[in-house]
Amino acid sequence: MVRCCTGPGQCAVAALWACTGVAVYIQGSSCSASNDSICAQVGACCTGLSCATAFTSGCDAAAGGVFTPNVACTGGGGGTQSMTCCTADFDRNGVVAVADLFAFLSAWLSGSAGTDYDHDGVLGVGDVLAFVGVWTAGC
Ligand SMILES: [Ca+2]
Numbered sequence: 333m334v335r336c337c338t339g340p341g342q343c344a345v346a347a348l349w350a351c352t353g354v355a356v357y358i359q360g361s362s363c364s365a366s367n368d369s370i371c372a373q374v375g376a377c378c379t380g381l382s383c384a385t386a387f388t389s390g391c392d393a394a395a396g397g398v399f400t401p402n403v404a405c406t407g408g409g410g411g412t413q414s415m416t417c418c419t420a421d422f423d424r425n426g427v428v429a430v431a432d433l434f435a436f437l438s439a440w441l442s443g444s445a446g447t448d449y450d451h452d453g454v455l456g457v458g459d460v461l462a463f464v465g466v467w468t469a470g471c
């Protein structure tokens with residue numbers, strides 16, 4: 333039996349074979365079903381639009397993985413293609429809509445580092461163009 337983390341803080345003791353899909357496991361024979369301290373350390377590992385529940389150490393940045401702690405893989409096709417990893421869904425409400433454009437612009441105007449969409453380390457017009465690009469492409 334393993335401690336099977338199905339999301340941030342979500343834990344179930346399960347057989348190893350049963351801990352699959354949007355879940356990761358760690359050795360252990362007990363856990364609390366919600367608010368589990370070990371499973372609280374998992375988050376979403378995004379590689380493109382693919383989302384996997386992972387520990388920080390299990391998200392390979394060299395392979396393009398981007399780890400966000402304490403976030404669950406939700407929406408899309410069972411975690412394999414997840415709205416969690418959809419950078420066009422700026423307000424994280426599960427759909428890509430015009431509201432995301434306004435939310436992005438508002439955050440960009442206020443200097444939020446999370447709006448550096450062209451990843452050059454500074455906020456500029458290029459970030460707006462980059463965001464419009466991913467927003468247009470959708471998820
Ligand atoms: Ca949205």
Ligand SMILES: [Ca+2]
Nearest residue numbers: 448452454459
């Ligand atoms: Ca930038």
